[in-house]
Amino acid sequence: MPAARFLVVLDADSTLIRNEVIELIADEVGRTAEVTAATEAAMRGDVDFATSLRSRVRMLAGVAVSAFPHVRARVEPTPGVEELIATAHSRGGTVAVVSGGFHEILDDIAPALGVDLWRANRLTAADGVLTGAVDGPIVDAEAKANALRTWAGERGVPLTQTIAIGDGANDLRMMAAAGLGVAFNAKPAVRAAADIVIGPVDLREVIPLLP
Template sequence: MIPARFLVVLDADSTLLRNEVIELIADEAGRGAEVAAATEAAMRGEVDFAASLRTRVAALTGVPLAAFERVLARVEPTLGASEFISGVHERGGVVGVVSGGFHEVLDHIAPALGVDRWRANRLAASDGALTGAVDGEIVDAEGKAATLREWARALELPLSRTIAVGDGANDLRMMAAAGLGVAFNAKPAVRERANVVIDPVDLREILPLLPR
């Protein structure tokens, strides 16, 4: 196996994907607007992410698992996602996605886009419906940073050969840990602390930043 030359780790919602997936699921419970407002506050860093996520997931109580087929049909990759991932691979890089969202969606979307590895939260379910709880430890800001470090170690890469791409406050620790932190489609607090800010919502705009 050829050693990886570098690692790119992306957030999922509003970065790799155009959507905030939790809002799509909340639509199935008739609580989309309520959850969208709470998500926006969390992404701006106004509230604790883990506490906010638990509250937002509680709003999903009773959503049938069958509804995920409708949710998946509404998920849209960000413009240029496939080309960006192909470009990373062509340059000898590995693409990871670490998300405060959910495996129930990412397990379908990530492999279809060519993502090499991914990690997200899981939603607890019983009797064919969501219980309103997160199953297991929450992937929060520190979880994202720890995942980037873990994947870099597994690939035997120094952190200087890693790039983190995100939009929300829960991406800041991951971006700080990486060799290069890229604010993409980002909230003001993230733009202020990133190494690079990408304004066009097109992942191909990141390609010139990759090691050659």
């Protein structure tokens, strides 16, 4: 991989994008309310993320894979995201996304926004419908921190030159691993632990923090 001056790693849901993708998928089978309540508890840190994700994904069993284009069409990029990414690139930075969400959606959204690297969970499907299971290890808090360290190493970026941006408890470890941890549109526990808190839901607010 080419070297970079610095690395910015964002969470996806409610950070890179305004939505919680699992809720959009659940809406396809009328289970939004149950999934939303479980997502809120996980983001506050009330329950273990991996356990919560598995229980929420079980609620997606039966969703047709053919629904994914409709779900992707409902995704709203967070205001300012394209400006942030373009500015980071103009200054020699790399922008990455690590998500407890899903490759099925991120593989379309991330490159369209100019993201360089991304990692997320994968859903399993059979006969054209979701089985209600996650394929492989879950991207949890430690996996997010490890992704930041790995990408920084591959791009020759010291950890002091990394910025992690997130909103939920699942982002705390990568924020702690980064040179600068930014709470964005964040839950109280995340705001309390962050180096910097950004209130407005506009990623242009991050631009002054770039090296």
